[in-house]
Amino acid sequence: MAHNKLSTYATDALTAARLEYAKRNAESERLQSEGASYMPGGNTRTILHVLPFPITFASGEGAKLTSVDGDTYLDFLGEYSAGIFGHSNEDIKAAVSAAMDKGWNFGGQCTYEKVLAKKVVERFYESGLELVRFTNSGTESNTMAIAAALNFTGRKKILVFTGGYHGGTLIFPSEYIQNPNVPNSNLPHDFVFAPYNNMAATQEVIDNLPAVSLAAILLEPLQGSGGCRAASPEFLRFLRKQATDLGALLIVDEVMASRLGPNGYCATAGIKADLISFGKYIGGGMTFGAFGGRRDVMALFDPSKSPVQHPGTYNNNIVTMSAGIAGLDIYDAAAVAALNARGRDMKIKLQEILIRNGLYPEHPAGASRKILEIDSLNGPTFVLSQDGISATDELLPKMFIAGEGSLLNVRFSGVDRASWQGLFYHHMLQRNIYLAARGYTPLHLALTDSDVDQYVAAVDEFVKLHREALLF
Template structure:
C-alpha cells in the first residue's frame, strides 16, 4: 500500500478514554467515545472553522449530508483522487462527491477545457450555443432510450421536470415512488414521504423489489401519471433492483397508460449505456445529473420525442422551461469532453469491472459478520446489519442497521487516511489504483479483526 499515506494518529489523553477501552472487550458506545475523542484532538483547525461557520450558516452547514457529529472535517484542497484537510491530513477520496466526482479534483483535460472555454468562448451568453448541441448529441448516442433531451442544473431539477412532462402528457397527477428512494432535495422517500417533499398529497409509495405489489399499485391507483424508480437505489443504500422488478414496472405501466421515469442521476455511470443499457430497459423518460457535467452543476431530462415535445417552444401548447445556467458553456463543454475523451464506453466498462473486484473483495472480508456490502460496479455501500444479510428493500435497513457500527467504521477509516461517508457510501474516482483499493480492503479487514466481538451475528 505504498501510495496510501496512513496517518500516525495520536491517542487522546488518558482521561478522555472510556474505562472499557481495551479493544477485546470494549463496548460499542465506549469505542465510539474513544474515536470521537481522537477525532477532536486530531482536527483542531476543522473544529475552529466549524465554530466560525455556525455564525453564518445554520448548523455551520449548507448541505445536510455533509454534517458529522461532533463537527465536520473541512477540506482545504484536492488533487487527483486525494484530499487534504485544514489540519494537513491527506486522504484517499472514496466519497467521490456522492458519484458526481467521477473525474477527480484536477483532471488535466477538464482543466484545459475550462480554461480554453473561458478564454476562447466565454460564459453566460444568454443565447443558444453550439456546446449544448454537441453534448446533447453525445448523450442521445450514449443512452439508448433518450431520443431528445433538455438541460437543467441538477438531478433534482431533472426529476421535477420529468414529473411535469408525465403530468402534462397523461393529464394525471399521482406519482408512484418507492420507500428508500431519493430523487432530489425535495423528492426524498428514505423514511416515507419527507417533510419537504413537493406535492405531498400526490405521492403513492410502493415497496422496492416487490413485483406483486408494484403490479397491483400501477393497475389499481386512480389518477396515476408515472412511476419513478432507480435501477439501484443510490442514497437509499446502493440496493440494486431485480431485473424482474424493473421489467414488471415497465410492462404494467405500458398496459395502463402510465409513464416510467428511470432516475439515472447516479446510475448512468455504472455501465457504458447506463443501467437501462445493462438491463435492456426502455423507459419513457430518463433523468441524468452528477458527473455528466464534468464536475460542474448539471442536470438533464430526456426520453421519447413525443413526450419531450411538451417543452418544444414551437408548439402553441408548449410548457415553459427556463433556467439561466441550463446551457452554460462551461458545463456543456466539460460534459462533452468528459463523455467523448475521458469516460468513454471502454473506460466505463473497465472502471466498473474494477469496482466489482473491489466490492467482491470487501464482501469476502465481511463474510459471516454484520458488515454487508451492496452495490453495482464502482458505486457501493458498506452496511452494518444485525442479521448480516444483504438488504433488498428499505425495511431491511430500518429494521437491521446498527448505526453505531457505521459511525465507528467511519472514524476508523478517517484515522487511516480514507475519506468515506458516515452512511457508508463509496464512489470510486477514475484513476484510483488497485493498490489503493486493496489498501482500503486491508483497512476493513483490520476493523473486522479488531471489533469482531461487536460484529458477530
C-alpha cells in the same frame, strides 16, 4: 465479552472515536463554529453533516484531498459520483479554460450545448433517450421529468419506492413513507408508495389505485442513497409492463446509475424508459442535470409549439457544457467496463474478509461464497444471487457489502447500526480514507489498484478489531 458490554460496544467505541477525531481536526472545528454564524448548523448541504463536525478541505489533486488540518486522504467518495474524473483532470481543466477564454454568461445559446446534447442522446439512445434538456442538478431533472409526465398524461399520481432518493425535494426513506406528515422538504405531489424490488406488493398497490389515475412510475434502478440496492431485472421488466399497460410513463432516475453501463443502466437491463433523468458525472464534475426521453413527450418543451415552461439561467452554462463534452470522451465504454471490473473485484475482496471472519451466515452447500447481494429495507433478506437462495431475515449480517459494478456501500444492520456506521466512518478517516458517512463508496477514475488495496486493508483491520462484537 459480556452481553451488556456488547450491547453498548459500538456506541462506546464511537464516542471515543469522535473525541480522537476532534483532537485531530481542530481547524475544521473552528471553521465549523465560525460558519454557524452565517449558515444554520454551519452547513449548506445536509448530506455533509457528521458528528461532531465535518472535515473542511483545502485542496484536492488526483485521488487525494487535503484538509485544513493538514491531513491528506484518499478520496473514495468521488463527490457522490459527480467527481468520477478525480480532482485535477487535465483534459477537463483545458476544456473549461478554453471555453472561458471566449467569455461566459452569454444570456443566449452557445455552441457547447449543441455538442453536448448530441453526445448525450447518442450515448443513451438505447436506454430510451431521443431528446434531452439540460438542468442544474439531478433534483431539477427529476422535477421536470415529473412535470412532463403530469402534463403528458393529464393525471396526478406518481408511484415511488421505499428508500428512493430523487433529489433534495424528492426523498422517500421508510420513515417518511410510514408517516408523510413528518417534517420534510418534499414537493407536494400525489405520491403513492410501494416497497422496492417487491413485485407482489407493488402490484397490490397498483390494483388499489383509481382507474386511469397513475401518471408515472419513478424509480432508481440502483438506489444510491438507499444503500446501493439494485432492482432485479424481473422488477424492472414488471414496472415497464405496468407503465405500458396503464398508459403511465416510466421515469428511470439514472442520476447515479447511468455510469454503470456504456449506454446507461436501462440499456444494460434490456428495457427502455419513457423518461430518464441524469446528473453527476455527465457534467464533467460541474453543476449538471438533464432529463429526456421519448420524442412525443419531450415535445412538451418545444417553445415553438408548447406553452410548458422550462427556464433556467444556468441550464446551458459554458463551464458545464464544455466540461461535459470532455468528460464523456474520457468516460467511454472502455472506461466504464474497467471501472466496473475494479468495483466487482473490490467487492469480492471485501466479502471474502467478512466470510473469513465468520460475519456472513452459513448457507447451503454448493452456493457461491463470493457473489452475494443484500436487500435490507424491505423486510431484509440475504440473497445468494448466483442460485437465488434466500435466507431468513434474522440471518442478515451485522456488517455487509451492497452494490453493483463501481458503486459500493459498506453497511450495517440491527438496532445499533447507526453507531456501527459512524464507527466505521471514523475508522476509515483515521486510516486517511475519505468516504460518505453512510459507507457509500463510488469508485472514480483517479483511483489505482494500490488505493483499492489500502481501502480493503483498512476494512480488514476494522473487522479484526471489532470481530467479537460484530459476531454478537
